[in-house]
Amino acid sequence: MKKPIKEQKMVLIILLSNLFLVFLGIGLIIPVMPSFMNMMHLSGSTMGYLVAVFAVAQLLISPIAGRFVDSYGRKKIIIFGLFLFGVSELIFGLGTNVTVLYLSRILGGISAAFIMPGVTAYVADITSVQERPKAMGYISAAISTGFIIGPGIGGFVAEYGVRMPFFFAAAIAFLTCISSIFILKEPLTKEQLVEISARTKQTxxxxxxxxxxxxxxxxxxxxxxxxxxxxxxxxxxxxxxxxxxxxxxxxxxxxxxxxxxxxxxxxxxxxxxxxxxxxxxxxxxxxxxxxxxxxxxxxxxxxxxxxxxxxxxxxxxxxxxxxxxxxxxxxxxxxxxxxxxxxxxxxxxxxxxxxxxxxxxxxxxxxxxxxxxxxxxxxxxxxxxxxxxxxxxxxxxxxxx
Missing domain, CATH: 1.20.1250.20 (MFS general substrate transporter like domains)
Known part of the structure; x- marks a missing residue:
């Protein structure tokens, strides 16, 4: 029997916070990108490619991530995605050449591919069919709110240095990763994971x-x-x-x-x-x-x-x-x-x-x-x-x- 949303507030808050903070991290670097571009002497086309490579990496990894979510459990994949996102932001902040920046964006796309299906599947597992629309609405709102607030916070943090928003994004990603380790519990039993994993290996x-x-x-x-x-x-x-x-x-x-x-x-x-x-x-x-x-x-x-x-x-x-x-x-x-x-x-x-x-x-x-x-x-x-x-x-x- 699945519990009502009001009885799972803490779990839902952590899941929504994970999405909110990740998309906050993506949004808060927007104001500094022109300055970063000038500082690194990057062309406009290079900046466009850096945006595209994130989406391409997410596209290629998403089906694999979906299978991993069914094989290894929701919690592990969410935590791995958050850690990877933190690493990608840290690398971008420390990067001094274009190759390193591309590596960062690829890791960022991979991390998004793991986090999104992990959180979505987790929420689907713990909510009833009747309450699921409300929960999915919360997920979408968390993503949108992160995008909205991100640029404003990024502009404020950038007052302390052009690279600071990237380090700030990495810090909040690692914090949410740690909090998820201690607060989230795998919603599926070991038996369910074994059964799902057996089916997944055939795909x-x-x-x-x-x-x-x-x-x-x-x-x-x-x-x-x-x-x-x-x-x-x-x-x-x-x-x-x-x-x-x-x-x-x-x-x-x-x-x-x-x-x-x-x-x-x-x-x-x-x-x-x-x-x-x-x-x-x-x-x-x-x-x-x-x-x-x-x-x-x-x-x-x-x-x-x-x-x-x-x-x-x-x-x-x-x-x-x-x-x-x-x-x-x-x-x-x-x-x-x-x-x-x-x-x-x-x-x-x-x-x-x-x-x-x-x-x-x-x-x-x-x-x-x-x-x-x-x-x-x-x-x-x-x-x-x-x-x-x-x-x-x-x-x-x-x-x-």
């Missing part, structure tokens, strides 16, 4: 990809890709679009993104669980895709600061609600022995979208500044049409097993 990367084509999962994974693709393309192009079309200052752009992000997080925390109870995951995802497509088109015709702020807030909200809805759907669709696999493939498709989205957005932006948003709208409409093929009966039958 491989190609096998996992084939399993992800199962109609029960594949449509959700495609929408995960669409979401990641659209969000990363939107965020990558937004500052350029705002500068070229509206003449917004960096301060204006930062203000819009910050307010929109906070709005999305607040709505996640207080509204997501209720919306899932009323609409269900499928209808909520469809509503968000429709809204996102309309708002993406609207972004090409609006002009005033307040209008841009309002539209951006609603787009961020749509993306922020789709993410936990998809994660909840996938965790419900999978049985207890496939939580690691599903979480790992979720991370794989997310990484794939993060790699392709900015590249496609940049190419389209060079042709016409409106094309990235119009293309994003088309992608979301395609995603919406795909959800119509969702076999909800399959999910009901799986839950009844």
């Amino acid at each position: 491989n990367f190609i096998g996992d990809l084939k399993r992800s084509l199962n109609p029960l999962y594949f449509i959700a994974f495609i929408i995960v890709f669409v979401l990641s693709f659209g969000l990363s393309a939107y965020e990558t192009i937004f500052s350029l679009f705002s500068d070229h079309k509206f003449g917004f200052t960096p301060k204006d752009i930062a203000l819009i993104i910050t307010i929109s992000s906070i709005f999305g997080v607040v709505m996640q925390i207080f509204m997501f669980g209720r919306l899932v109870d009323v609409l269900g995951e499928k209808k909520l995802i469809q509503l968000c895709l429709i809204s996102g497509a309309i708002l993406a088109v609207a972004s090409t015709v609006i002009s005033s600061f307040l209008t841009v702020l309002a539209v951006t807030c609603l787009i961020f909200l749509a993306f922020d609600l789709i993410r936990p809805a998809l994660t909840t759907f996938l965790s419900k669709a999978a049985d207890e022995q496939e939580q690691g696999f599903v979480a790992g493939m979720n991370s794989t498709y997310t990484s794939l979208g993060t790699i392709v989205g900015p590249m496609m957005g940049g190419i389209l932006f060079d042709i016409n500044i409106h094309y990235p948003y119009l293309f994003a709208a088309v992608i979301m409409v395609i995603g919406l049409s795909i959800t119509v093929m969702w076999k909800e009966k399959q999910l009901v039958e799986n839950l009844a097993k």
